[in-house]
Amino acid sequence: MEEREISQAVIRRLPRYYRYLGELLEDNVERISSNELSRRMQVTASQIRQDLNNFGGFGQQGYGYNVKYLYTEIGKILGLDIDHNMIIIGAGNLGQALANYTSFEKRGFIFKGIFDVNPRLSGVSIRGVPIRMMDELKEFINEHNIDIAVLTIPKTKAVDVANLLVDNGVRAIWNFAHTDLDLPENVIVENVHLSESLMRLSYNLSRYNKEHIE
């Protein structure tokens, strides 16, 4: 399957297709038309046809999409058919919240370890995984073949820790620290900047107020 030319805009939409198809599967729906999917996802049917055509056309005219096939194929495109070992750096509330999402595991993100600098957390376990101290990090990464690290630490530490992770072979960082990381090109970084999301909400709220109330 040729997929190099797919635009980032389409890629950004794929996880949402994957989510809706997963829900259809849970409801034992076998086939769905682009019109019905359009109604559920509130995206135009032509957008859906265009997006899914990128992957060789899973649909058959007048017959709809095979939900399971489409779900599986999009999963492969997203790399969810391959397991990745993952660690979390920062065992605060957010780190613990992420450690407790068992749904990540179902998609191939295997929670292997969680690290912190707070000695009071040493030995506390989350889903059977003990919180380890940072001095064990290097050895742990090498021994457990860790691909992905999640950063839920203050921004002042994030850059140093990210460099340490990458020096030890981590290939991708899911970054919740409130700073941008400047890492080698071959390292994948996905940022979740929560306060920026809250500011977008604030902007939309204040624009609505200006347009309707003032």
Added chain:
Amino acid sequence: MEEREISQAVIRRLPRYYRYLGELLEDNVERISSNELSRRMQVTASQIRQDLNNFGGFGQQGYGYNVKYLYTEIGKILGLDIDHNMIIIGAGNLGQALANYTSFEKRGFIFKGIFDVNPRLSGVSIRGVPIRMMDELKEFINEHNIDIAVLTIPKTKAVDVANLLVDNGVRAIWNFAHTDLDLPENVIVENVHLSESLMRLSYNLSRYNKEHIE
């Protein structure tokens, strides 16, 4: 200031400008050129000039941008000069993590209350705010003039709770539940779908592997 014609793409970038300008302010930087800001933010200088020109041109040729002025004006555009009362629905790890972010408060998002259905959490306090049970929600919203609700509850409950919130006057929802909410047009919804973010990371990792390893 006329701002209705600003594209969503520019709006999406504003919080990041705001973050960088805030850091400059903390470092007591008074003026910055678009070239220097470009170097720090890894965005082209022409993009910066174009983006900031949308707001009436804060820069002076050869003299750079006044950091404090620009920070304040972008803050106003984002609605951060107005306080919003905020509640969190769901006092699990994620809800508690968000309740503990004091930085939100500095930007005008005032943490007023947190709610859950688990009676064991009743009365437990986070930053001096007691976790309340859901039967107190309605009265609380009306008494405390709540604008924004944060949803950190399972997707199976999210739609009903969102409707209840909106019926009682909540104007904006910051949604961490793993489902889309179908709410009236005048309600602002900002979604943070964490597993979709993780899938984008997975896609980029697997694409990199395909291009460089296979």
